[in-house]
Each structure stands twice: as C-alpha cells, then as structure tokens.
Amino acid sequence: MDPQKIERKRLEIHPLTSDRWExxxxxxxxxxxxxxxxxxxxxxxxxxxxKGKGAGNRRALRKIVAAGDAPxxxxxxxxxxxxxxxxAPRERYPVxxxxxxxxxxxxxxxxxxxxxxxxxxxxxxxxxxxxxEGAVAYAKKKGAAIVEGYPVEPKKGSMPDAFAYTGxxxxxxxxxxxxxxxxxxxxxxMRRYL
Numbered sequence: 001m002d003p004q005k006i007e008r009k010r011l012e013i014h015p016l017t018s019d020r021w022e023x024x025x026x027x028x029x030x031x032x033x034x035x036x037x038x039x040x041x042x043x044x045x046x047x048x049x050x051k052g053k054g055a056g057n058r059r060a061l062r063k064i065v066a067a068g069d070a071p072x073x074x075x076x077x078x079x080x081x082x083x084x085x086x087x088a089p090r091e092r093y094p095v096x097x098x099x100x101x102x103x104x105x106x107x108x109x110x111x112x113x114x115x116x117x118x119x120x121x122x123x124x125x126x127x128x129x130x131x132x133e134g135a136v137a138y139a140k141k142k143g144a145a146i147v148e149g150y151p152v153e154p155k156k157g158s159m160p161d162a163f164a165y166t167g168x169x170x171x172x173x174x175x176x177x178x179x180x181x182x183x184x185x186x187x188x189x190m191r192r193y194l
Contacts, residue, residue: 015070
C-alpha cells in the first residue's frame, strides 16, 4: 500500500476543546509554537501581544478554549499531536481589520484561516493541506459560506518554515481557493466559496 495513503488514514483533525488542551501544549512546546505566540498574534493589539508573550498569551488562549469557543483545529498523526490551524469568523481576528494588506475585500461575512503550526517531524508531509481541508469542513459545518486565507507567496524558491506560518499560496490553490485581492507582491487574499 502507498505510504501516503497509510499516513492519511492515520490522520485525525479535531476542534481544540478543553479536553484536548494538553495535546496543544505538547505540540506548541516550551516556546508556545513560535516565540511565545500561543496563536494570539491575530487576536490582540501589538502591545498586548508583546506584553503577554509566553505565559500571558498561553493564558489568553486557554481562556478562549475554556469558554467553549474552539479557536482552531488540532491534527493528530498516529495519535500524536502534529499540527495546528487557527480558523474562526474573521471578526475574531481584529489584527486583520487593522491591516492595509489584509483589509476586508467586501462586506460579506467570512471565516478566516490565519495560522498554522506543524511539528518538525511532520513538516513537508501534506499536513498543512489536510488542515486547510479540515478548516473548510469545520467552517462549513458552523455555517460559513466563504473561507479566506492570507498565505505568503515567496517571490523565488522556498522560504524558512517560520515565515510560512500563514501557509503557502500553492497549498491554498490546491485546496480550491482562488485569489480575490493582492495588495502586496507576496500576500494574496484567497477565498473558497462553499
């Protein structure tokens, strides 16, 4: 049997709920995914984010989860926490509203995929693409009609993983997203209509 088919069979994606919190902690590790972010970059004012780096941001995300609001999805490969995707209605990410590059395209309600974190052993295995598909399915189940992504599109070649935390445009294209705006050479706004 094809090894990739075996890997796909062993892949599970679930909303982050309180009972899965410790799995996210294990995935994010001591550094809170990337430099104490704890996936709060898009949710907080810059000063608040910087002040909370590490433990403060961890508490802020934990509070969202404890309130019963799944802020994203956690992927498991063979039962091991392997990846994360932040997906929610756009208004949950106020930083998007303050960005000239990622400003709203129109006034239609959208769900936004803003961030990924994949553990090193699982990078470059198609996990980000699976998380995009999982995020689309989750958003659709919650009533979304449009899902947006804000990936990077490197000008030449590849880029360090740390700079691809919003995903790559090529992954979104493969998942059926189309570019609807580009206000920066390397940052398209992409949509999938459900």
